[in-house]
Amino acid sequence: MGDLRIIVYGVGAMGSNMVRMLQSIKGCRVVGAIDWDEKKIGRDLGDLAGLGKRLGVKVAYPPAEVLGRVKADIVLHATTAFLDQAAGQISGVLEHGINVVTICQELFFPLPKNSARAKRIDAQAVGTGARVTSVGINPGFIMDIVPILCSTPCWEVGSVLVRRNVDFSPYGPDEMRHIGANLTEREFRKGVRQGTIGHIGLLETAAMVSHCLGLEADELRQTKEPILTVKTRQTPYVSIAPGRVCGFKQNVVGFSRGEKTLDFQMVGILSPDRQVDGIELGDYARINGVPNVDIVIREEISQKGGLGTAAVAVNIIPRLMAAP
Amino acid sequence: MGDLRIIVYGVGAMGSNMVRMLQSIKGCRVVGAIDWDEKKIGRDLGDLAGLGKRLGVKVAYPPAEVLGRVKADIVLHATTAFLDQAAGQISGVLEHGINVVTICQELFFPLPKNSARAKRIDAQAVGTGARVTSVGINPGFIMDIVPILCSTPCWEVGSVLVRRNVDFSPYGPDEMRHIGANLTEREFRKGVRQGTIGHIGLLETAAMVSHCLGLEADELRQTKEPILTVKTRQTPYVSIAPGRVCGFKQNVVGFSRGEKTLDFQMVGILSPDRQVDGIELGDYARINGVPNVDIVIREEISQKGGLGTAAVAVNIIPRLMAAP
Structure with missing residues (x-):
């Protein structure tokens, strides 16, 4: 460099x-x-x-x-x-x-x-x-740049579905607040209304994919739902009692002339138990088009988000310096 | 446009x-x-x-x-x-x-x-x-551009392994010749020596990945092996007798100072039988790095290579016209 x-x-x-x-x-x-x-x-x-x-x-x-x-x-x-x-x-x-x-x-x-x-x-x-x-991992890579790149061999793109499931257990107090860890459902929903709970960037991701793939979504709708635990969960920074919030499910859907063309969902959960929660960690994207494109990126990137975000910021430096 | x-x-x-x-x-x-x-x-x-x-x-x-x-x-x-x-x-x-x-x-x-x-x-x-x-699908997309892009969140890249398994059954007489369909093993190996058998572009793919990821492979070795069928196989353009060639396994490995850092394998097979052949159609790439990246692209792109190649050629037009 x-x-x-x-x-x-x-x-x-x-x-x-x-x-x-x-x-x-x-x-x-x-x-x-x-x-x-x-x-x-x-x-x-x-x-x-x-x-x-x-x-x-x-x-x-x-x-x-x-x-x-x-x-x-x-x-x-x-x-x-x-x-x-x-x-x-x-x-x-x-x-x-x-x-x-x-x-x-x-x-x-x-x-x-x-x-x-x-x-x-x-x-x-x-x-x-x-x-x-x-730049970043999310937004900036896994739910947007990857599906946009992977549409390269498509004749047509009708709709895009992306799922990201992340274990937030390793994260610290800030992230625990963002996901509403150990809140009651009522407190979680209040935090959603106040804008303090949830992942920032999912709307931006959906808007970019819509723009780059020509889907022209004229409406984006975001929802945030709590995941309540039936058992006690323990992470380095928080202990969660049964019935309390142990994660969130955030969804952005986009419509083009009444048709659902974008469906992005991010799940952040603490100490997930695959049997109990029915959640497979990792990233998944599907482009419904001609041909369809079906991409799975296994667990490791989703679990090293902090490393990845630092890496994209550092790895972009040569391109930034070469930009006109 | x-x-x-x-x-x-x-x-x-x-x-x-x-x-x-x-x-x-x-x-x-x-x-x-x-x-x-x-x-x-x-x-x-x-x-x-x-x-x-x-x-x-x-x-x-x-x-x-x-x-x-x-x-x-x-x-x-x-x-x-x-x-x-x-x-x-x-x-x-x-x-x-x-x-x-x-x-x-x-x-x-x-x-x-x-x-x-x-x-x-x-x-x-x-x-x-x-x-x-x-441009193209392979080379040009699935075994090179996808893993290069997916290295964006890596702190380090140590080695790259890519596997591509394609059912060649829908293809016509030209492709049947390239894969050596219905040849004897001896005829196949003669074709390999003469350069008439195998996929063109795997060396180019390996060289590009090596270059872009800074792996500096100082040696690339290519091998092409026949896949022999134990049963009769039928496709629209060829019938293959037991003991004859029903596909190929082409491998490029690259070494950097004695260490294997690149391992690319393409398998082309006719009428694959997952039980008998042990081959899962689709594309798979793994970057061994920090963090590791593990990507699966399911069957559809690999089976629509013709559509995909046309699509990347057409889809690149706006970028070509915008290039300086």
Whole structure:
């Protein structure tokens, strides 16, 4: 990749994965780290990312302090799924003419509610000559890019069905909140109404597939249902009593002139029991077309989502740098 | 796609599929057809491609006559797997400044023996401003592009294993010759030595995957073994006696510093019997890396290879036209 200087913006689980992955990549050097968390500011990035060695790079804040002080080619941005929070952060990076790879889910394929923000970012990037891209596993790969690529040998595409079943047991407190772990059904449904529960990006995935495959869905409907456990479940971060929420089933369907053409479902569950839950972990996509395409990606990617997200962000760097 | 004028170069099974597929695509019009076969010259392309209607386009030869007479944007080229035969044909099209999509297997990722020819084509395309691309299902999609794309979420890639098992029963006399149907084992092995038996493109596939995934295989070894039947097998074009060849098993392995890093196997078999043959039709790829990626594409694509090849050639047109 030549000699590239990288700033990590957001030193949580994903940013730390990126730092770890970059250690084995020649020609890339982490030269700065940004995080607002007071418990992280001032700490060495190598310690924080669990490298077992110091990197001589201290986490700092505010962002402009790092961006103005350190000469860098790329910012790897991993702070939030929500574009209303990310937009200002990305804009602040672009002001310094630095390229951005973000894993902000809502920027992957901006929905109408985010299109004005996305257009401003695009205009700023064009104006400064810096490049911005949004990548990830989901959205960004498994439920969208894979089925879009796999439609290449199709004469026609009538509809697309995608299923993703993930064991969330290894994840930490943030993800436990997102899936509503150990809530009552009533509390879960309240969280859904408030927008605090569920996976961010499934609507973006459906919208991108619809666009790229010419399905022209004129309506996308999202639902989120709780999965209630009949037995106690234990994970490193939470214990779930019988009758409480141990996962979610999130579904987006899309209609084109009254016909269902898109059907995307993501299930996140804690300590799944195949017999009891009837859930096969892994990823599955079916394109109903001529010919049909039927793809199974077995368990491992779905269970290494954190690694995968860091990897797509790092692996996209050469393409970002080569982009016109 | 706007209003594109297309010439079909080679009106065999693949060219005919392309003509049929193009009928349902708005903004594309077939305006010429080239074939050297005297039984086809002068016939209407619609009749020949089995459209059930005439297109008002007559198959003609020599190529320069069609290329000089008809104004066209793109030639869909489907005459041969071999670049020594295809190179002159493609060059003849480029002389008229017309873009080319070819399914010539050897141009997909030219091996050293073909690199001079490929470079001449590239230089001529650059000189005339016309674009050339080589596409297909295999090579071009299922054993190469799919595993390359699916490595996106990998931190590391150590080795790649791909298996493709195809029932060749629906194919015609040409393919029966390629797979050595109803030969004795001795005749099969003689055909392998003479280069008349086997699938063209597996070496190209392995070379491309090695290149794109940074595996740097310094040696590729190809073997072709017969599959002998213990019972009579019947297909529309051939009857096979017990003890004779009913298929082939073609393998390419690649080594990087003594380690096996690539293992590609294609099996083509007639009237497979899962019990007897132990062969599961379909496509399978495994990336051994961090994380591992394990992909299954079920039977349908492998059994609709002809449709798929036509589709990738037609579906690439917008990208070809948008290329710089």
